[in-house]
Amino acid sequence: MHEYTVVDELIGALVPRLCEHPGRVRAVVVRKGELRILSDHALVSAFEILARGTRLEGAELVVETVATVVSCAACGYRGSTGRLVEEGDHFSIPVLSCPRCGSEVRVDAGRELYVDHVTLSDDSPADG
Ligand SMILES: [Zn+2]
DSSP, rough: OOOHHHHHHHHHHHHHHTTTTOOOEEOOOEEETTTTTHHHHHHHHHHHHHHTSSTHHHHHHHEEEEEOOOEEETOOEEEEOEEEEOSSSOEEEEOOOOTTTBBBBBEESSSSSEEEEEEOSSSSOOOO
């Protein structure tokens, strides 16, 4: 599943950065653009499995969705897009054309996937 690859890379990048931060990791908050067709549920279960044996074990993965923002070179429109809801599917996919003039648009937001922040608990490890 694609979610496993994504989460594996995310954990691999995050763990080394936590070295200088003692304390237990309580939550990892990621921001996911709505154009990324990734299941939140699959991301969370991939995280639970892949975090085992790392500093992130037992932490909660919180997925926040970033709304799509497009800009149109033809008419200057900037904002959200219309949505195309696939029948019989759980996804509603933003339409990547200008809602004002129908031209092709540039995507400014909606394709990102990154760790926004990590919540650490205050309790430091016992010192001797
Ligand atoms: Zn336009």
